[in-house]
Amino acid sequence: MTRLKHEDVVEIPTTLEDYDQQLIRKTGCSLKELAARAAGFHSNIEVNHQAKVAVVPMSCGQGIIEGFAESVAGIISYLGFKAFTTKSWDAGGIAEAIQEGAEVLFMADDERFVAVNVRTAKVSDNGEATGRGYAAGLERMSNGLEGKKVLVLGAGPVGVGAAIALARFRAEVGVYDIEKEPRERLQATLRKLGYRVTIETDLNVALNHYQNIVDACPAENIILLEHITDNTRIAAPGIPLGVEAAGLEKVSTRLLHDPLHIGVATMMFDVL
Ligand code: 2YG
Secondary structure: OOOOOHHHHOOOOOOHHHHHHHHHHHHOOOHHHHHHHHOOOOOHHHOOOOOEEEEEOOOOOOOOOOOHHHHHHHHHHHOOOEEEEOOOOHHHHHHHHHHOOOOEEEEEOOOOEEEEEOOOOOEEEHHHHHHHHHHHHHHHHOOOOOOOEEEEEOOOHHHHHHHHHHHHOOOEEEEEOOOHHHHHHHHHHHHHOOOOEEEOOOHHHHHHHOOEEEEOOOOOOOEOHHHOOOOOEEEOOOOOOOEOHHHHHHHHHHEEOOOOHHHHHHHHHHOO
16 A cells, blocks of 8 residues: 655645646546546436535544645545535544535545545445546546456556456456465456456566556556557556656556546545
């Protein structure tokens, strides 16, 4: 689980418009359209924008990340909802959120980042939602994934969320993880859902073989310039980015990567 830093989030609220324009150029979808699609909405006209959303800072564990709650609220407000960060933290913040009439609460400690709808009891987890949101982004960027091979790097919660969504898009899913156990667990999870997954045991061979990649692992400099072709498309929720600097120029228009946007937006539509 990567812990974001202040510098990862500090500029989010003031760069949302630019971010969205880039996302539209790459996927043909705005953040709102992509997240609604990932959450199973067919068009976002069914959306109740009246939902009041509270983001509650949590001081436990390694503590508050300055700017984190503000960035989460900024993304949710940008989607058209009424979002605010509570003045109090932890239990006081949860009480304040309820007293202010919030229907949805977002909060993150060091283990989980969740959205909960206090009226419907719907819950969305950032890891799974991020994987599903990025899979939807790759599907749009690729104009459909049916029959296409997609490599998932990293079999953690984000990779599992992505693999399930990719299988639902009828992609041919391969998974690589540096450890044997997580990739076999991912394969078993998908098998239970009726999907086949190919386990890749050699990263370099896999990266030379797949053109569509979901980079859901925290490793840096694993996707190299030599692995990138004119048809390579990368959805990279993993932090830090796994594409080496020399490869960025070549893949930039076919690369999705953000610290919070797609995951938070997908969580919001999940709990509506
Ligand atoms: O409330 C706060 O400010 C802190 N308790 C937030 C701590 C968040 C820790 N988790 C992470 O930084 C990431 N797992 C968040 C999601 C990253 C998505 N790619």
